[in-house]
Structure formats: C-alpha cells, structure tokens
Amino acid sequence: MPGSSGSGREGGLLAGPPGWRLAPEGAAVFESERVAVVADVHLGYEWARGSGGDMVPEHSLRETLARLDRLLSRVSVDRLVVAGDLVESPSPCPRTFRDVALLASWLAGRGVSLVRLAGNHDGRRQPPLAESLEVGGWTVAHGHRPIPGPRVVFGHHHPSLRAGGISAPCFLFDDRTLALPAFSPNAAGLDVGTAPLPPAFLGKPLRCVAGAGGEELLDFGPLDLLRGAIAARLR
Incomplete structure (x- = not known):
C-alpha cells in the first residue's frame, strides 16, 4: 500500500481541507486564525488505570508536552483547541487536575x-x-454526538491505519469533513482499512493521510480505494 508525500507540503505540514494544514503530531492548523486543533489527549491515563489496580508509569503529560513542543516548532498559533477528551476519566482525580493545570x-x-x-x-x-x-466557518466538536453544520472537525473515533503490524494514526478528510487522530498514543484506534466505519465516515469521499514516525505524513489517497486494496490483499 504505497503512500505518497502528497502536495501542498510546507514546514512539515500537509494541505488538508480548505483552510487547514495537517501536522505529523496529529494537529490540524487553521493558519489564518492562528488556531491548532487536537482531540483525545487523554491526560491522566496512567492514574485512571492505576485506580483499577494496574501499574502504569507516569507518562501522559510528558508525552503530550513533547508532542506539542514539536508542533509549536512548526507553527505559530494563539490558541490550542482540544476537541474533547482532554482527560482520560470523568472521575475527579487530583493528579489529573494537576496535569491539566501544568499543561495550561x-x-x-x-x-x-x-x-x-x-x-x-x-x-x-x-x-x-x-x-x-466555530473556526473559519468550520464547526469543531468532539464527535460523540451528531454535529450540526455544513463543515465539521471532530475526534472521538481515533482513526488509524494498520498494516504489517504497525498502527499509524491518521486524518480522514474531504472538503466538508475533517476527522482527527487521537493525540494520545494510549488511545486504541479504529482501523480505517478493515473495520466497519461509523456513520460520520459513510458516503463521503474521504482521503486518508497517516503519520509516518512522527516526522512525516503520507497521503494514501481515497479511503474507499484504500479499503478495496486492503480487502483484495486479505482475500
């Protein structure tokens, strides 16, 4: 499944839907409004797991800051919008509150x-x-509920592309839709190549752009053709 570097690349960002540029770190940037949008950061993942008896090292804030540091070295923005799920658990947790305050x-x-x-x-x-x-005429929301508006940006589904034992978070988009990958590496993804697609993705000419090791994005072209090619290989 060869990918291509696509067109419109500048500063490590790849052209996305109208007005948006996509960053390898998993952010969509609307440069004219100096806004970056991410989703599904899931701070406090380790504390939530720990409350259930698992021993998970402290890491989510550190990894989030490292990824944001790379992003801010590429772009200059005034606002970082988290389109839902900044934290892992809705339960009150002092350590998660602390991590959110440190991030801010x-x-x-x-x-x-x-x-x-x-x-x-x-x-x-x-x-x-x-x-x-609203960002540049687009409605940004989490995506766990239907989003009203003609052009939407959302997370929630954690889209990823899996092949050869590797899972790469990916963007899916057309001129009216932009689905964001999870910003957290802990978030298990929806395999857009083989899994049944949620209603938010159906009937749309979506393209798939996937991360390649954190420094590059690869354009895998139309999602329907990609899914067809994967299905043919699995037969």
Whole structure:
C-alpha cells in the first residue's frame, strides 16, 4: 500500500481541507486564525488505570508536552483547541487536575491559550465545557454526538491505519469533513482499512493521510480505494 508525500507540503505540514494544514503530531492548523486543533489527549491515563489496580508509569503529560513542543516548532498559533477528551476519566482525580493545570501553564508560557471542548471522557463540569466552537466557518466538536453544520472537525473515533503490524494514526478528510487522530498514543484506534466505519465516515469521499514516525505524513489517497486494496490483499 504505497503512500505518497502528497502536495501542498510546507514546514512539515500537509494541505488538508480548505483552510487547514495537517501536522505529523496529529494537529490540524487553521493558519489564518492562528488556531491548532487536537482531540483525545487523554491526560491522566496512567492514574485512571492505576485506580483499577494496574501499574502504569507516569507518562501522559510528558508525552503530550513533547508532542506539542514539536508542533509549536512548526507553527505559530494563539490558541490550542482540544476537541474533547482532554482527560482520560470523568472521575475527579487530583493528579489529573494537576496535569491539566501544568499543561495550561506550559502553553501560556508560550503565548498559547488552552480551549477545551466537551468530550465523552471529560465528565460534567461547573461551568460546563462548550460543546463546539466555530473556526473559519468550520464547526469543531468532539464527535460523540451528531454535529450540526455544513463543515465539521471532530475526534472521538481515533482513526488509524494498520498494516504489517504497525498502527499509524491518521486524518480522514474531504472538503466538508475533517476527522482527527487521537493525540494520545494510549488511545486504541479504529482501523480505517478493515473495520466497519461509523456513520460520520459513510458516503463521503474521504482521503486518508497517516503519520509516518512522527516526522512525516503520507497521503494514501481515497479511503474507499484504500479499503478495496486492503480487502483484495486479505482475500
């Protein structure tokens, strides 16, 4: 399944839907509004696992900051929008609260404000998190519920492309839809090559752009053709 580097590459970013550029770190950047959007960060993954008796080393904040540091070396933005699931568990957790505060402080030190949208893992808050945000005529939301609007950006499904024992987080997009990969490496992905697709992906001429080791994106072309090629190989 050969991929290509695609067109419109600049500064390590790849052209996506109108107005958007895609970064290997898993962010979509709307440069004219100086906004980067990510989804499914899942801070506190280790603390949530620990509450169930698993022993998982502390790592999610460190990995998140390292990935954001690479992203901010490529782009200059004023806002980082997390399109839902900034945290792993809706249960109150002082260590997760601390990690969220440290993330916000780290971003503020770089002149970037953190904007949170509601996801299915974020739980109830007072005041509640906003469900959506408009960026350049696109509605950004988590995607666990239907999103009203003609052009939408969402996460939730954790799309990834699996081949040869490797799972690569991927973007799926057309001119009206942009599905984001999970920003967390802990989030198990939906295999877009072989798994049944959710309604948000059906009937759309989506392209698949997958990460390649964190430094590059590869354009695998139309998703329907990619799924057909994979199915033919598996027969």
